[in-house]
Amino acid sequence: GTKEIEVNFRLLTATHRNLTDDVQDGRFRQDLYYRLSVVTLEIPSLRERREDIPLLTPRILHQLDPDEEFQLTHDAQKALQEYLWPGNVRELRNILQRTIALLDGNVIDAKALNLSPMNEQSLSQDAPPPPTIPENITLPSVGDAPVSLKDLIAQTEREILRQMLEKTENVEQAAKLLEISKGWFYNRIKKYDLELPNKKE
Known part of the structure; x- marks a missing residue:
């Protein structure tokens, strides 16, 4: 048979990722995040x-x-x-x-x-080049109406995903090149109302 044994323990976890963003983007389970996220300590490198x-x-x-x-x-x-x-x-x-x-x-x-x-010099030489803003994303200038950074990031993300779909014509390949999951890519396609490639997966 089985017998339930009551335990009392404290679980400590560590990660180098931003779990808040991962939860929002569907890469980390929200229910698990709230079970773990009691006290958060951010330790610099x-x-x-x-x-x-x-x-x-x-x-x-x-x-x-x-x-x-x-x-x-x-x-x-x-x-x-x-x-x-x-x-x-x-x-x-x-x-x-x-x-x-x-x-x-x-x-x-x-x-x-x-x-x-x-x-620092050798590290910067080995590092990948910094991302560039797609041409159709316009940053606000002095005197312009303010633009939410969150909206600008979303526009940039949408344009990058659109270009990858156009370039590869294959969701799985595009996701692999961007090092993201296929399921997460499909969520973004739905969120940004992107057109699926005609080519079969």
Whole structure:
């Protein structure tokens, strides 16, 4: 048989996505969102709070090896401060774990950290080009009547989806190229009253 057991627990979840937008766009279940969304804590990325690195580093090192007292040289601390940390605190922990696993002694220098050479310029070169506003979207000028940003975003989104449908003539392919679900694309087609391509799916 079965027996119900009463439990009392607190569920903690984390995400890098904007769930409010995902709920509105149909990419995340609304009922689940309201079950989870009791207290929300927004934590900036590690690169936006570099002052935390000197505080986090010794704590993580102690967690990894409580019996050893590690010392970071000045160049190691400088390297940690200048690194961009695309993987945030998890990457910091992984790098420190790798470092002490290969370390001979207890002094950590920049060479031991072996951080990949990254800077703002190289990051910007690897990043995709910024999105451009479709030609038929007109931004308001000084003296014009105000226009809602939400409306402008909707117009831009509609135009992008329209152009993708025109270009691919296939909803599934267009959705794949935009890295969105086919179901979400169909919802937007209905919302913006877009014409479906004549080509069969």
